[in-house]
Amino acid sequence: MPESTALLTDRYELTMLDAAVRDGTANRRCVFELFGRRLPGGRRFGVVAGTGRLLSLLRDFRFGEDELRFLRDERVVDAATLRLLEQYRFTGTITGYREGELYFPGSPVLTVEGTFAEAVILETLALSVLNYDSAVATAAARMSIAAGSRPLAEMGSRRTSEQAAVAAARAAFIAGFGATSNLEAGRRFGIPTMGTAAHAWTLLHDTEEDAFRAQIAALGVDTTLLIDTYDIDRGVETAVRVAGPGLGGVRIDSGDLPVVAAHVRDRLDALGAPRTRITVTSDLDEYALAALAASPVDAYGVGTSLVTGSGSPTAQMVYKLVARQDSAGTWIPVAKASAEKATTGGRKSAFRTLSGGVATSELIRVADGFDTPHGSDHPDARALQTVLVDHGDIDTAFEGSEGVSAARAHHIAARAELPSRALGLSRSDPAIPTVYAAG
Amino acid sequence: MPESTALLTDRYELTMLDAAVRDGTANRRCVFELFGRRLPGGRRFGVVAGTGRLLSLLRDFRFGEDELRFLRDERVVDAATLRLLEQYRFTGTITGYREGELYFPGSPVLTVEGTFAEAVILETLALSVLNYDSAVATAAARMSIAAGSRPLAEMGSRRTSEQAAVAAARAAFIAGFGATSNLEAGRRFGIPTMGTAAHAWTLLHDTEEDAFRAQIAALGVDTTLLIDTYDIDRGVETAVRVAGPGLGGVRIDSGDLPVVAAHVRDRLDALGAPRTRITVTSDLDEYALAALAASPVDAYGVGTSLVTGSGSPTAQMVYKLVARQDSAGTWIPVAKASAEKATTGGRKSAFRTLSGGVATSELIRVADGFDTPHGSDHPDARALQTVLVDHGDIDTAFEGSEGVSAARAHHIAARAELPSRALGLSRSDPAIPTVYAAG
16 A cells, blocks of 8 residues: 555644544535745746646545554544544545646635545645646746757756655656656656766776767667767767767767857767757756757756756745635635735636637636636636546546646647747746636 | 665666676776765855665665566666666665765765666765755754744745655754654654644634634643734734633744734733743744844744755755776776866765864865775864765664754754854855865
8 A cells, every 4th residue: 555645744734623623613614725826936927737646645645553643642633533534535626727737826726625624634735746846847838938849858856855856857747848867757657768878977987988889889879978078079079980970969068058069069060970969968947048049959958947946946835715614504705814925715716818819817706605606707718627536536537647648738738828928038927917806 | 565766766877777787897896976066055064964864765775576667668778787677785885974964065975885886876866865955954054043042843844845845854853943844754753743723723713712712722722823814913812812821822924023023022911921932934034033033032933945945955966986996996086077067086085174173174085096095184183974884784873763863963063063154144155165185
C-alpha cells in the first residue's frame, strides 16, 4: 500500500477539526476556494499545474495505524476525533480549472465542497502541490514563449528537492518543455527523458578524444558531445574529427553564450559539420533565452531558474472558506476582513470571455450562498471549471501520463487565446482583467 | 519495501555509466566532491543540511524490477549495464561535513570515493537533497539570528512542494527554529509540532466569540487565538472576555506588524492580560524579524520566505570529479577549465582555523592524488570532515530523530565560533576567507 499522505498537513488543520468535533460544527457543509490574490513577480498570466498529482495524493490521504498513533502520542486530537479520522475518506466534490489552464488574480483554481471536517484538512496538501507546480509551470510557459520553436529540455533536478524535481519536470512538460533529464518523471508520467554526458565523463578519460570515442561507441554518432571541459576550440575540432560530419550535436555549458555559440557555429561549419546542432545549458532563464533568439542555437537545457520558478518559487495561492451552512442549514457567504488580505465571500464560477478568439477578461460570478452562480451572460465565453472529484469519486482521466498529455494539450489551446501583450516578459499587470459580477 | 530512489537521477548519469561499462573505465576508482563555488545571495556563511536524509535515501537507492524495466524499455542502457545495475549497492566511502556545520565557498561538504560506476550515479540525488536543505537551513540560521531569543516556528509547508515541506521543517529545526506546523516532520524526525487555528475556524462559526469559546473548550485557555479575522480591536476584547486574563496568546497575521503589535500589547495590558503572548506570522523574513526586535512580540511564525530560501532557493552546490585512477591504477587529480566554472583538482581536506575560539579561515588542503592530505599544521584548527559511509556501511547515527538532534546541537556549537561580522544580514563577502594550501 502506498505511503499515507495524511500527515503532509499543518497541525492546525487537525486541531480545528478536533475543536469542531467537540462543538458540533464539524459537519457544517462548507465551500473552500483555492486562488491567488495576485500573480507574483509581475507575471502577465499564471499556469495551473499540480491538479493531477493532487488527485493521486488524495487517494492516499487516509489515517492508518501509524498516523493515528502519532496523533494520539502527540496529543494532537482526542479519542473521538481519532475514531473519525480512522474512517476518513473525502466524500465531497472538487471542481477546478483544468491542469494547463491559465489563471489570473482571483481565479477559483480549485473549489472544495464538503463538510468542514473533510474539506479543511486538505488545505496544506492542496496548497503545497498547486503552489509549487504552478510556480514552475508559469516560469516554464514564459521560457517556452522566449524559446520560440527551439526545443527546451528541463534539467533542474539537482537544484530542487528530490521529489519536487519530479513535480517540476512534470509541470515544465505541461507548460511547453519537450523533455526532462529526470528519469522518475519519465517513469511516472511518460515524459520523454534526455541527456548524454557531464564533464565528469571527459575527466574520467586520459584524453578528451578517448571520452568522445567511447561516448560515440555507446550512443552512436547522433549523440551530443560536451565540448567545453578544456579548450572549446580544441573540443569542437576533436568532436568533428572523431565523429565525422554526421555528429548529432555539441553542448556548451559555460561562457558568454551568444559569443561562444556564434563562434562554435563558425567552427562547425568550417570543419564541414553544418548540420551538427548546438545545445546550450548554462544558467538560462527566460531573459537569457530571449537574448539568444538571434544566435545560432538549436536547443536549450534549463535548470535552476526553472525549478525555482525564475524568481517566484511559489505561486502564493491560498485556500479560504468562502461559504458555509449555519446551524439551521442555511448557506452563508463568509470572508475575512484582515488588512490587505481581505477575501470575497460566496462560491464563484469562472469564465474566460473572448472576442474573435482572443481572451478579454476573467469573468468571475459570485453566488450569494452555495448555489452555483449562473452562466456568463457573455456571448463568447468559455467556462473554466470542471468536476475533478464527484462526491468522493476521483476522475482518473486527470492522473498519470494520460492526465499530463491532456494538460499539455489544454495548455497549448488556452495559451493560443492570449492577447499578444501577454507574451511580454517584463513585469506588468495581468494580461486580462479579472471582472467580478453578482451571481 | 520502501520505494526505490534510484530513478531520482538525471538520465546522463546512466548513459555515462553505460558508455563506461563498454570502454572499461567503469571500475576506475574516483573521488567526487560536492561543494559550492560561492554563497548565493551575498550570504556570510552557509549551513549544511540534508546529509542525514541523503544517507537514508542512499539505503533505498537500488534498481529493482520496475526500475530495470523502465531503463530497458526506454533504451537508457544496454543489457550488460542492466545486469550491473541489478546488483548495485554503493560500496564506497563518503566523508563530509557534519549536518548543521557551516560552510564557505569551496568547502568539500561531501566527498564520495568509489568506482566511477557507483559514484557518478549519486550526483543528482546528492545535489537535490543538499542544495534544497542547505538553502533552507542557511535562511533559517539568518532568521534565528534576527529573532534573537524569541521562539521561531516554521509554517511554510503550503508554499513548497509537499515532500520538500518535510525537508524544510527539518532543515529549519537544525538551524535554530524551535517547532514546525508540519505533522510529517514531527513523525519522521521528532520535531515539535505546533498550531491552533486558521481564519477558517472563525468564519465557520456564527460569531468570533463562538469560535473562541469552542477553541478554548478544546485546547484550553493557554491556546493562541487568531484575532484578525474581522476587527482586531474587537478580536482582542472578545478574546480576553472569553478566555480571561490567563489567555495564553493571540496571533496577528496581517497589517503593519510593528504598529499592530504595539497596539495589541497596549490593549491586552489595558484589559488585564499582561502575560498573554503575541505571536506574529505575516510574510516574515529575516529583515522583517530584525525590524520587529524592539516591538512587543513574543514569538514568530515564518513560512514562505523560509521554505524558498529567502531569495536563494538553492544552495547551487555542484558535484565534481576531482581525482581518478588511470588505466595503470595511478591517481590523477582532474579539473575542468570552463570559463567561470573552473574547478580545483585533487582530494581536499578541510579545517576551520580559530583564534581564541573565533573562526579565522576555512583552510582547505589539496592532495596531489587520492591520498588524504595532511593535517592543518595550524595550532588551533578543527577538522571538518567525518566518515558518513564506510565502504558501503552507512552510519545510522546521522539518520532519523537522533541525527536531527545531533545536527541541531552541532549547529549551535559551530555558529558560536563565528566572528561577529558573520551575524550581519546585508549582502557581503563570506565571513571568513577560504584559504587553499598544498597537501
